[in-house]
Amino acid sequence: MTSTPPLITTSTELSKAQLAYLWIKERITSGEFTPGYRLVLSTIATNLDMSVVPVREAVRRLEAEGSVNFERNVGASVAMVDESEYRVIMETLGVLEGAATALSFAYITDRDLAVARSIIREMDESLANFDPKTFTQKNQEFHQILYSKCPNHRLTELADSEWERLNNIRTSSFSFVPDRARESVAEHYQLLDLIETSSTGRGIEEAVRAHRTATLETYLTNHWKTHRTL
Amino acid sequence: MTSTPPLITTSTELSKAQLAYLWIKERITSGEFTPGYRLVLSTIATNLDMSVVPVREAVRRLEAEGSVNFERNVGASVAMVDESEYRVIMETLGVLEGAATALSFAYITDRDLAVARSIIREMDESLANFDPKTFTQKNQEFHQILYSKCPNHRLTELADSEWERLNNIRTSSFSFVPDRARESVAEHYQLLDLIETSSTGRGIEEAVRAHRTATLETYLTNHWKTHRTL
DNA sequence: TTATTTGAAATCGTATATTATCCAATCAAG
């Protein structure tokens, strides 16, 4: 009588290619597949109990996103990310995020700001507990909320993808700097104040970019001259 | 004896997947495959005298770039681009191009500037001959030269990809506005002067972005209020 | 030491089978 829902459990809901994509991606971000790791299609296919074609497609997709390098007739390997890449990503993120946040400005509601404030508080907590993982997570959430209302969807997409690249690096070679973290929280408060009080978006773009540049500078000084606190 | 060079002309130098990629892409940009056109894998495979697997890979790559949409178990179709997309792309391009050009500033040589000037002259010519096609081409070249020296390769990659998106739209629904073209050439000269005289990159970013915003504005006014010359 | 050869391993491409989606014709109900 009632329209039969597919009781035969039509199956996976996810194509094998998507499955392989997620499987590989998870292993890259978790650090199990370190940069330079050779992704052999047949091996992965065997592990996932499928043929190589879906795996191949997954790998090509990851290549398009930049997480793996691919060489013709040779194969794929997890992309190398040295610290010069960190610089590149942070700089790019500053540009995109700054523009997106400024454009988002006109559409940000009081509710958004309230959420942002609660996130800062969570960051403060995780800082007190010395929990870099959630601190970093919340940091990303904070910024994404501020630019999420940007009417230019392309800008937000690009900013999101830069955040993702950043996450891939972080797991392997990110050193947490408590002093900078405290400073960062303070800048977040300032940024919210700026958004609440200002009438034009121009200053916001600069503030966001400066915020990003500052953490980049801290990272660089801490890596070249070992442990020189700002 | 001598190591046999592949006289049998081992083949294409290009993989079939790459071939299919270029083949489809060319047809999209040339306008033969209009937005919404259904890309049937088997048909394309037959036309190119190959199996569907390479075609599939090509289509997925085009999907990653945004020129085609893909629906699970249904197929691919050329991406729709309305004029709101034009706005999005131009705005994004302004942001990326502005930042990249400003960062490029310190590395631009006299030779680069000379080339840029010669390109402007070519634009002037094509404008006199009313040749919108080469005018647009040269315009792209001009801007790409100015930001090509940017040390942040990610920014230049993103800017390039936005230019490509723009080209996909142009062929289908771009109206050439001579008045704006003349103005654009003038702004190019001003931009070169700015680069030659200024010592910091800050003003350059704004100038490039303003230049892009101006052409966007012209387009919008010409499309909403039909034919109101600025 | 250097150049050539040989073989294993992995990708690239084809042919074929399976599965999902779409569309139109048929049938039942109002």
Added chain:
DNA sequence: CTTGATTGGATAATATACGATTTCAAATAA
């Protein structure tokens, strides 16, 4: 007679297995 649901067939994407081609490295010989 019209409208809505159902079913069957056609079309196209998804996946598998197998053969062809390329690459890289180790072993051999000059």
